[in-house]
Amino acid sequence: MRSITISRWTAELHRRAIHLTQSPDPTCRDCxxxxxxxxxxxxxxxxxxxxxxxxxxxxxxxxxxxRGTDSAEAPF
Structure with missing residues (x-):
C-alpha cells in the first residue's frame, strides 16, 4: 500500500481502489x-x-x- 498526504487529505493506493480520507481540523480549539x-x-x-x-x-x-484477462485463459 502506498499513501500520500496533502493538507487534510490522505490518499492510499490499494490493489483495486484508491481511498481518500479527510483528517480532523488541525486548528480546532476543542481537540x-x-x-x-x-x-x-x-x-x-x-x-x-x-x-x-x-x-x-x-x-x-x-x-x-x-485488470484485463485474455478470454482464452481460465481466470484461475
Missing part, C-alpha cells in the same frame, strides 16, 4: 486536531468522545478497473 478526547471517571479512561470537527469528515473510495 487540538486530534479528533476527540477520552472521558475520565475517577481517573480512569472510560469512553472516547468525538469532537465536533470530525462530524463532516469524508471518506471516498474510488474503484479501479479490473
Amino acid at each position: 487540538d486536531g486530534k479528533g476527540g478526547w477520552w472521558e475520565t471517571v475517577d481517573g480512569q479512561f472510560v469512553d472516547p468522545v468525538p469532537c465536533r470537527c470530525i462530524e463532516n469528515i469524508r471518506h471516498i473510495r474510488i474503484q479501479l478497473w479490473r
Whole structure:
C-alpha cells in the first residue's frame, strides 16, 4: 500500500481502489486536531468522545478497473 498526504487529505493506493480520507481540523480549539478526547471517571479512561470537527469528515473510495484477462485463459 502506498499513501500520500496533502493538507487534510490522505490518499492510499490499494490493489483495486484508491481511498481518500479527510483528517480532523488541525486548528480546532476543542481537540487540538486530534479528533476527540477520552472521558475520565475517577481517573480512569472510560469512553472516547468525538469532537465536533470530525462530524463532516469524508471518506471516498474510488474503484479501479479490473485488470484485463485474455478470454482464452481460465481466470484461475
